[in-house]
Amino acid sequence: MTTTANEPAIAARGLTKSYGAKQVLGGIDLTVPPGTVFSLLGPNGAGKTTVVKILSTLITADAGELSVGGHDLATDPRAVRAAIGVTGQFSAVDGLITGEENMLLMADLHHLPRAEGRRTAAGLLERFDLVEAAKKPAATYSGGMRRRLDIAMTLVGGPRIIFLDEPTTGLDPRSRHSMWGIIRQLVSDGVTVFLTTQYLAEADELADRIAVLHDGGIAAEGTAEELKRLVPGGHIRLRFTDPAAYQAAATALREVSRDDEALSLRIPSDGSQRELRSVLDWLDAAGVEADELTVHTPDLDDVFFALTGGTGTPDQTTETAR
Numbered sequence: 001m002t003t004t005a006n007e008p009a010i011a012a013r014g015l016t017k018s019y020g021a022k023q024v025l026g027g028i029d030l031t032v033p034p035g036t037v038f039s040l041l042g043p044n045g046a047g048k049t050t051v052v053k054i055l056s057t058l059i060t061a062d063a064g065e066l067s068v069g070g071h072d073l074a075t076d077p078r079a080v081r082a083a084i085g086v087t088g089q090f091s092a093v094d095g096l097i098t099g100e101e102n103m104l105l106m107a108d109l110h111h112l113p114r115a116e117g118r119r120t121a122a123g124l125l126e127r128f129d130l131v132e133a134a135k136k137p138a139a140t141y142s143g144g145m146r147r148r149l150d151i152a153m154t155l156v157g158g159p160r161i162i163f164l165d166e167p168t169t170g171l172d173p174r175s176r177h178s179m180w181g182i183i184r185q186l187v188s189d190g191v192t193v194f195l196t197t198q199y200l201a202e203a204d205e206l207a208d209r210i211a212v213l214h215d216g217g218i219a220a221e222g223t224a225e226e227l228k229r230l231v232p233g234g235h236i237r238l239r240f241t242d243p244a245a246y247q248a249a250a251t252a253l254r255e256v257s258r259d260d261e262a263l264s265l266r267i268p269s270d271g272s273q274r275e276l277r278s279v280l281d282w283l284d285a286a287g288v289e290a291d292e293l294t295v296h297t298p299d300l301d302d303v304f305f306a307l308t309g310g311t312g313t314p315d316q317t318t319e320t321a322r
Ligand SMILES: Nc1ncnc2c1ncn2[C@@H]1O[C@H](COP(=O)(O)OP(=O)(O)OP(=O)(O)O)[C@@H](O)[C@H]1O
Pocket: 019, 020, 024, 042, 043, 044, 045, 046, 047, 048, 049, 050, 051, 198
């Protein structure tokens, strides 16, 4: 049995899990359509890895109706295992053997005939830019190479659903971007990706839908745009060095909040070109010039902190024009 077009790749109803007296998942619902990227966000310890472990059959839920790839997790975990790939904090890479040997071991585990195993391994090593390193022990690989090898190994069995548990944690920006490219490629091949991440920008960049896990429940779920609409706070900020120009602008513009000490003005805005133009027109008409203009649109950081009650002060400036 395989997933049909209308059937979700992953569906959870009332997923519940406690460790001893501590409830980590209080009955959550998740639906992931096939061929999409679903991102589970949450503060450290929220239970993201627990969700991945349950959905990938590594541990069992206390309660809930769960299906992955059209297979019921409770009654048919073997079929689920055959449909999925998992990479993450529990990496399968063996550092003592070479990248190629790791790949061939995986091909053996999937009972691929020898020639096919070699062909598949070679193709994936090539695709993940590991040909040069293939004959070296995996322990000598950089963090990014190791993650690439881990994903390549996961793909040996041709899974249609992949769980990536914090795939870019600890990677430098270049390796992170290369991993994003890999994830996009997987999705364009029709693979469903279930991604946990602590980087909101990553979810924003890759995910079709995002769920924020907090206090044992889903605090919010939607597209990045839908989530951003949950928090107000878009504005244009004008900064001045000349107090006279600041005063003139404060008088010319309506609905501004003033910060007299910083000589800066804050105008509510949806960040659209139209609104930006009208503010610039007002300033022109008043004959004042701001020294700095920044546009702030709420980003996922704002959503995340608003929903999870964090106290962090994320960088709020998404676009700057001087
Ligand atoms: N085997 C276990 N026994 C007891 N408690 C556990 C066990 N595994 C996880 N926990 C606890 O359950 C909670 C959720 O853990 P989990 O690893 O799923 O969180 P997470 O959201 O993935 O966090 P992180 O981003 O830190 O990996 C944490 O408080 C953790 O300490």
